[in-house]
Amino acid sequence: MSETKLAYQKSDYTGKPSTLCKGCGHDSITNAIIESYFQLGVNPSSVIKLSGIGCSSKTPTYFIDKGHGFNSVHGRMPSVATGANVANLKLPTIGISGDGDTGSIGLGQFLHCARRNVDMVYIIENNGTYGLTKGQFSATADLGSKAKRGAANPYPTLDACALAIDSGATFVARSFSGDRKQMIALMKAAFSHKGIAVLDIISPCVTFNNHEGSTKSYLFAKENDVPLHELNYVPEAETIEVEMKEGEVRSIELHDGSHLTLKKLDKDYNPGDKGEALKLINESIASKTLATGLLYYQPDFPDHNTILNICSTPLVYLNEAELDPGPDPIAKLNASMK
Amino acid sequence: MSETKLAYQKSDYTGKPSTLCKGCGHDSITNAIIESYFQLGVNPSSVIKLSGIGCSSKTPTYFIDKGHGFNSVHGRMPSVATGANVANLKLPTIGISGDGDTGSIGLGQFLHCARRNVDMVYIIENNGTYGLTKGQFSATADLGSKAKRGAANPYPTLDACALAIDSGATFVARSFSGDRKQMIALMKAAFSHKGIAVLDIISPCVTFNNHEGSTKSYLFAKENDVPLHELNYVPEAETIEVEMKEGEVRSIELHDGSHLTLKKLDKDYNPGDKGEALKLINESIASKTLATGLLYYQPDFPDHNTILNICSTPLVYLNEAELDPGPDPIAKLNASMK
């Protein structure tokens, strides 16, 4: 991922128009991705974009039209990305997933991909809900938060960052789709990291928002007495934007009137200690104050292609001359199997 | 799981003769299970035993013949156990799995089962290898350990205890198949816990031992110049037994001459703090000294059946009279759908 800055335009990084709901946090993430690649000057044709299934997983269509994209199957992006990445280790690899895609059906693949330290940026567009299937809880939904149907989530939240750290991920960060500046800073660092960089980005779903405190979910619709069970109407919402300083704690109002409390990590936070990072995350869950920033960073562990000791020519470009072992091994084997 | 002590014999808890290799750690665990149930006086007919696939997953056949058993499919015991447990919340549920079964193919199900806090005892017979398929690495294999084929494991170990804690398990302990006393103490506590009790029990595979330090794997066979690629001969080994005091650190010699270092948790260790538990586990991985004992314990979180608010009569025994909503709802629905 060591592309030098080239003369690319911002427009070289754009994609098809988004078909997501107006104000969806995922679109803010898309924009940050575009900006980050642009700032780094990565060759857009070299980028490969992979995803699973969900609103979040649609987003690879919305950036870098010039790169190949693969919208695969639900929860299995990590394995597809792993395969693509070993096949051609020259291509900057970005995987986009949702919290359902990663935390529910894809949990096993996610953690094993982390363990392998696949050289990719793995973005979780985390809204605590299944957007595309209309608002069921995902595994990252907060304990006690309310869903579309009004039932409270009785299960504890799965924290993708903690799990990634425990599984061996070497770059683990959290951000918020409303904090463009932080996202871009983290993304640029992530793109430059050799190994897996997991970015868990809280990305409110304006249509089926189920986040912590969203006991007032659908407030807007309720006020207006729209029957809740027929929510086929999606009000157009404004994109949330905030900018925070290091160490700052801020409570952000979401579309449904609920609040999300964020704390940006202090400047002197040391992301090199696994145990500390895990402690911090668990404290932050307990205090309902999400710590954002680079939570854990371990630059020295070899990435998957290094672990596998793959040659520098991408495997896809090896030809007969390079791959054919010739007649000798067969002759030897024939002789030995008697 | 509040069975009162009845007049059961030890023999009421035995099963079919084991078909595992002589000296396999799994058999020691089986014996501890038998002893624990016996000491608690659980009605053997009420116990349900579930497992996935692997040498470890065969063990439910080797205890409590009087209870129903279900050897399901690879890595999916957690979901089968969850289904059985909600269907009949009266039955003490034990799931037996291997490190491959739980840490590789079954990782997602394992963690979601932990998150649901299913009222069961979940035993991982952890040998860091795939015993039944002849010695490939599992995800809990230690970084750098050597496999049958002699290649070193290049991936970091997945720690089932850390991940279980991350995911919401309410009772998480580690033990060693050679420490019968500790196993029995932990199992009895686990059987009495309402919610999921995860027991990660290090259980050396005498045939394909790949544990930490097992750079001398197959020492025995090698010494005798048996070709390694044709290891169809399994020497009979003695069962390892140790007894440790709280706070004690001990290095145990395994069958292949390698060593495993264990540290029994101090008496004053407080298993109530998630962050601390995770820190401890990560330190213990880094120092290659496995901490054993009850790592994390949270007795207050409701178990899955409580979360689901299931009635006290097991669902399986509800009959027509109890389940039939009668004609009224249909009449009302008919009227409303016009």
Added chain:
Amino acid sequence: MDKIVNDFSIRVATVNGTGSQSSNNILFKSLFRMGVGACGKNMFPSNIQGLPTWFQIRVSPQGYQCLRENDDIAILMNAVTAHDDIASMRPGTTIMYSSDTIKFRDDEIKPGMVMYPLPVEELAKKITNVKLKQLLKNLFYVGAVQVLYGLDESIVEGVIRDTFKSKQAAIDANLEALKIGVDYAKEHFKKTDKFVFEKGNVNNGKIIMEGNAAAALGSLYGGCTVLAWYPITPSSSLAESLIGYFEKYRKDKDGKGKYAAIQAEDELSSAGMVIGAGWAGARSMTTTSGPGISLMSEFIGLAYYAEVPSVFMNVQRVGPSTGLPTRTQQCDTLLCAFASHGDTKHIMLFPSTINECFEMAQETFNLAERFQTPVFFMTDLDLGMNNWVDKELTYTKPKYDRGKVLDKEGLDKVKDWGRYLDVDKDGICYRTLPGTDHPKGAYFTRGSGHDEYARYTESPLAYTRNMDRLNRKFDTAKKEMPKGIVRGEAGAKIGLIAYGTSDHPVQETLDRMKNPNIKYMRLRAFPFGEDVEAFIKSCDKVFIVEQNRDGQMRQLLETQIRGYQDKMDSILYYGGFPLSADFIERTLKGKL
């Protein structure tokens, strides 16, 4: 001018997530209450907001529950699709459109087209509830339709009141918007097309319901106590409806649930839960669609081979892969018949109507427990998610067939119990439930080789005996499946065969063709009973009408009822829209 009364089709093109579904339902329900034979179908995108969506309403004196290929009236509210939409309309049809967002070129307007420009954005300014403007705009076309085609004003108002129940603000806002549409139409539109609604009485004793809700209700009455599911279109609403019914009708006096509903982390897990619960003795089910069945395949084989009662409700959508997730097909017939590796065969039921969704769902649980095997309830997006007009549901006092289960007393009576002993020679063996407090009550369940006493074995003979018995069990099932429903003269020589939602357009085709030499059998289950063979045998030629590319049911018929292949031919539609009689009639005539 001639009138065309209650026999035409309307297409409403809108943008999804703008609330048009609510207006369309008001329109549809109003027609229903007027006693007009109406059928409504949604063509919606796999998206939450901003993509094109269509609602089609067809009215017919017979109340056919299927569409025509062509529409007579197009209500075009979506500028993105308007030009394609008008291009697909025939000369002489009517076009109502949002005139301040859509401009048609002259050459787009075909001869005889009647144009009703509706200045939606302009009119929207009159809406007082500014926040809900986007939503309420959709009432304008309802108002215009009311005026132009004769919706009963008080019925429409009643529908709006019932829709929003006690929410007075919503009722007022909707009525206001409706009136804006009505007023505009009265003032500006001159009726020049021939289509009119007139009150009728074809809906007496009928209801409007989605198949998924009916199947959910059937599951409730069928005694289902465990639901494990993973969301996937178009099956989610089946699970969600069932949860709703559970919450309402399945609480004990302490408010505790006489059910467990678990949203699993994926389909493998929901299958595992269903099998675990079925093994423990509960009536358990899952809801899913094609991708879920693929993922459940390993578990399905386990349930087949270890003989665990389990219900899989497959609301089919367009495959392969993610395919068209919001469109309809019958494309998992072969997959479900043989799901999993090794030699397997599974029972399937094919409901065609709301009432059958309700009744067959109940029966599914009986079959699963009776045959101790997975049973597939094969419905589809069209049946599951569209609003269907069907006769009222009827209550029958449930009598569950729990199959061959030995309890404590039962065990006392039998001398030699083996879990897989074929005592009755019908291939079905006796099981015990986990927890049975009896010294010989327990057995060990496994997906690996087992003998008659559930002991592990690798013996080729024991294995073969077991596999042969499973075949015998399947043969027993053949005799107990719901029979096919036959229409037409016994002596007719041309046979049609269809199943599920294809029934409706086939019935209409038969009405139209009135050919006494054509008869028809609607399949309702697999394995096929003797009646199916008899039907095929009595024909010279059999056309199997299906909504998939490869003629999957034809293949199944060919291999399971051997000897008649030469007669068999397919009529296949697989575009993902609901099947129409127009298509069948045209294709069939081309083949006759």
Added chain:
Amino acid sequence: MDKIVNDFSIRVATVNGTGSQSSNNILFKSLFRMGVGACGKNMFPSNIQGLPTWFQIRVSPQGYQCLRENDDIAILMNAVTAHDDIASMRPGTTIMYSSDTIKFRDDEIKPGMVMYPLPVEELAKKITNVKLKQLLKNLFYVGAVQVLYGLDESIVEGVIRDTFKSKQAAIDANLEALKIGVDYAKEHFKKTDKFVFEKGNVNNGKIIMEGNAAAALGSLYGGCTVLAWYPITPSSSLAESLIGYFEKYRKDKDGKGKYAAIQAEDELSSAGMVIGAGWAGARSMTTTSGPGISLMSEFIGLAYYAEVPSVFMNVQRVGPSTGLPTRTQQCDTLLCAFASHGDTKHIMLFPSTINECFEMAQETFNLAERFQTPVFFMTDLDLGMNNWVDKELTYTKPKYDRGKVLDKEGLDKVKDWGRYLDVDKDGICYRTLPGTDHPKGAYFTRGSGHDEYARYTESPLAYTRNMDRLNRKFDTAKKEMPKGIVRGEAGAKIGLIAYGTSDHPVQETLDRMKNPNIKYMRLRAFPFGEDVEAFIKSCDKVFIVEQNRDGQMRQLLETQIRGYQDKMDSILYYGGFPLSADFIERTLKGKL
């Protein structure tokens, strides 16, 4: 006394994990080197240590690579199975047994049985290497066989030396143990049975190899660069052999690998990796068995619909579910033909021999890239894990068919490139590889609806066009599949059809029956080419010989080559042991 030379069968019954496999291989290899036509098959348990296992060796002048149903000599070293074993032996056969652990009652010994009691435990005391006693004991029966049936002493010694190569201690220990057996037999056994080995020359130019190793070697020569797998019997050794070959023959000069081999966390993941790598442009494969295919089903549908080259090697074992994991069957034919939900069809290859494993494995990658689709390499436990005698492998300079790929220059030349445009009208479109540095090089791959330019669409027309093109592609594939291999007179009216490992016993059956009215086609691929139809057409009656319960290949033939069903019948064996000519001949004669 009559001699029976080189034409009889031996069964060795032992306990697994005791090292008998090594002795059995010494026995087998010695026969091979003596030029005796030998076939050896392992019946082993799904267990590591302590359960019964059998090794069967059949010698025949023709060198048949399949067993007889009955054995002539039983070497019984396992007390647990000895009584069942002797019960299955016919009168007049020979029984050698471990006489200090096994005692037969008089009534177990049938008339004419020749008994050779071998006091294994007593003799074991003579072994000097105490630690390896358990292992070395197995050499005793090898020694006894050498004496009784005439193994060439120096050949046996040579085999032992070659087996343990430079490990002198092991060689010495084995030779010592062998000698104990030899000495005992010489002293105590009087040869009274008729069976003898005599040196021959049927193995000139031949090798002993496992199919899994041959398929792995084929994959190496086929240019596979990415292997993603999950261990499962009986496929693990295919992956492990390939890794071995990779390590040996695929390093660049810096010691870096020109391959990636990943042990995935499960089969879903390995399928995903294969598809990811195939999409990126690598020749990628996975190895698995039935349960793995079930789990991969969703992904297989993606690869079909999104058209990603990918190779799935399925080493079949006995299903359903976990079944008999260490026994052989051909039970995934239907599953692999149609794997995944929706309308799907897949290419399959069926190797029968070691040489075909090697050659077809290479071809698999060409087909996958040429047709941009999943290709199944369908082998089984018998072929994969047993030691087969076959002719030497031959090297052909590889020429990969990478299919229709447009690189930078290619893109410059085409004016209008669409990923799914059927330019050549053969249903196969042009793809580009990710990373292609060209402004119009990129496209978006998805499992959802897409048009010719790989754009997302829900259009029924675009969907239908695409599905029809996929059918066209499959039709093109039909013409390019390996043809069936025919034996017998063209004019014969009775046809046999078989595939994979069933070929060997079918060939033997034909040799035996010498019926000029019987001919035989061995299928090698699906979709079936025209030659298959022509063959069936030319017969009055066709018997499809298969190793599964449901006649899966027959079903596939019936639905894919319609019109000949009435001729088709099945010969089915599914007990899990390798198929024998005895079974086929008996069953066929019963049907003629």
